Every structure is written in C-alpha cells, then in structure tokens.
Amino acid sequence: MNNPSEGATQRYELMEKIQMVDFALVELTLYLDTHPNDSQAIQQFNELAVQSRDLKANYEKHFGPLRQYGASFSGYPWNWKDSPWPWQL
Amino acid sequence: MWYYEKKLQYPVKVTECNPRLAKYLIEQYGGADGELSAALRYLNQRYSIPDKVIGLLTDIGTEEFAHLEMIATMIYKLTKDATPEQMKEAGLGAHYANHDHALYYNNAAGSPWTATYIQAKGDPIADLYEDIAAEEKARATYQWIINMSDDPCLNDSLKFLREREVVHSQRFREAVEILKFEKDRKQFF
Numbered sequence: 443m444n445n446p447s448e449g450a451t452q453r454y455e456l457m458e459k460i461q462m463v464d465f466a467l468v469e470l471t472l473y474l475d476t477h478p479n480d481s482q483a484i485q486q487f488n489e490l491a492v493q494s495r496d497l498k499a500n501y502e503k504h505f506g507p508l509r510q511y512g513a514s515f516s517g518y519p520w521n522w523k524d525s526p527w528p529w530q531l
Numbered sequence: 532m533w534y535y536e537k538k539l540q541y542p543v544k545v546t547e548c549n550p551r552l553a554k555y556l557i558e559q560y561g562g563a564d565g566e567l568s569a570a571l572r573y574l575n576q577r578y579s580i581p582d583k584v585i586g587l588l589t590d591i592g593t594e595e596f597a598h599l600e601m602i603a604t605m606i607y608k609l610t611k612d613a614t615p616e617q618m619k620e621a622g623l624g625a626h627y628a629n630h631d632h633a634l635y636y637n638n639a640a641g642s643p644w645t646a647t648y649i650q651a652k653g654d655p656i657a658d659l660y661e662d663i664a665a666e667e668k669a670r671a672t673y674q675w676i677i678n679m680s681d682d683p684c685l686n687d688s689l690k691f692l693r694e695r696e697v698v699h700s701q702r703f704r705e706a707v708e709i710l711k712f713e714k715d716r717k718q719f720f
Contacts, residue, residue, distance in 0.1 A: 457538060457542075458542065460538060461538065461539070461540070461541060461542065464538075464540075465540065465541065468540070468590075468594060469698070471590050472587065472590055472591060472594075472698065472699075472702050473702075475584075475586045475587040475590055475702065476587060476702055476705040476706060476709060477705075507537070508536055508537045508538060509534055509535070509536050509537070510534060510535050510536075511534060513534055527537065528537055528538055528539045528600065528604065529539075529543075529600070529603060529604035529607050529608070531539075
C-alpha cells in the first residue's frame, strides 16, 4: 500500500465483507445444529463457505494470514505474528 | 482443537476514551452471566450431554469466545488512553492499583470470576435450562448496559451481542425439544 490511509480503508472494507459472510455462516451453523434436514439452508451454507474462502484468500494477499496452524499460508519472513491484532484495528 | 482467526466476529468501534463504561462492561467479561462463564459452561457440559446436542454446545461455546474477545476489545479501547486520574474518577482506582490497564476476569463490582458461577449437573434437561436462563440473564445485562451508555458506536456492537443471546436461547430451547422427542420415542418403541 503506497498510501497508508487508503490501505486502512481497503482493509476495513475487506474485513467487513468477511465479517458479514462469516456471520451468516455462524448463524447457519447453529440453525443447522437443530434443523439438520433443511436442504435449502445447507445449500446456502455451502455457497457462503466458498464465498468466505475466496474473500479470505484475497484479504490475506494484501494484509497477511488470518488463520493459524496452517489454515493460512505464510509470507516471508513469517508474518502470522505481525500486528495489528483484532483489538488494535 | 481450536483455531484462532485474526478477526473480530463483529466490528468494535468506540467514540472516545470512557473508563466509566468499561467498568460496567467488565460484568460481561468476568461476571456470573458474562461471556467467559458462558464459554466455559457450554464447553464443559458437552462431554456428558446426549450426542444429538453436542454440536450445538460446541458451536455456541466457541462463539462465546468470539464474544469474549469483542468485550475485551471494548474495554481495551475505552481505557487504553485513560490517565490514572480518569481511572480513579470512573471508579476504577482499585482496579488500577492492582492491574494498571490490564484486563482481569472480575465482575463490575470487582469480585473475581469463580467456577461457582457455572453448573454441570449431568442431567441434560437441567443443564439446558440453566443455559437458557444464562442467555436470558446475559441479554438483560446487555440491555442494562445499553441503557447507561451514551456511545452510539459502542451501542451498535452491544446490540449485536444482545441479539446473539436471543438466538442462543432459541437454539437451546430447540435442543430441549429434540431431547424430549427422543425420550418419548424411546418409551413408545
């Protein structure tokens, strides 16, 4: 990012999209735990899971890994430990 | 095992430094009906609950840790720039004397978190009714804090958390019905 404030704005926007999709996935997960035969909800869940994966891959290209223990790839040098952490954003 | 993700479940923004609000919010961090109690209660009960509802307890328990992180973020942002004088004025003088700006698992009145806040009875209906009550008590606590807060950014995040308590309560009520149905079915056949 050349312009730090532009980078910050883009980061917030991408993060917010991920938060929206992932929230729907949390909500569907709990719903499906008690409604396991709702095929429409399962279809929605699987579609959103693909969206979430793609959004995170794009975020991680710009801002580093989101998930630990091998669920995300690392850049060089090791960048999992880099700030900002969620409460610092 | 668990995977950490470098993201909050829902954005947390605060308008300004406000240690007074942080003092009240600590109730949801280390209080009886707070997020730590919720996470530990569900994730502990799941080992002895019928298989049909283990998934639900695991998933809600996990979500509670995401809520704990949101509450921590609120308290951190509301207090990080507070001077010792401001902490004292907000009623956090005793907290500052012991912890500086560190977070600690106690309730709004300063009592440390205790395992006596949570129960595991081994009786699935008793445990699920406790969980429903816990969600309703947490929902009420969020409402009381929102009533005292004049920070619109913070209230947005608090309203999100209040709604999650409603959804969790609903899912636990459905879990009770699932177990009752199973029990009746076994008696008939």
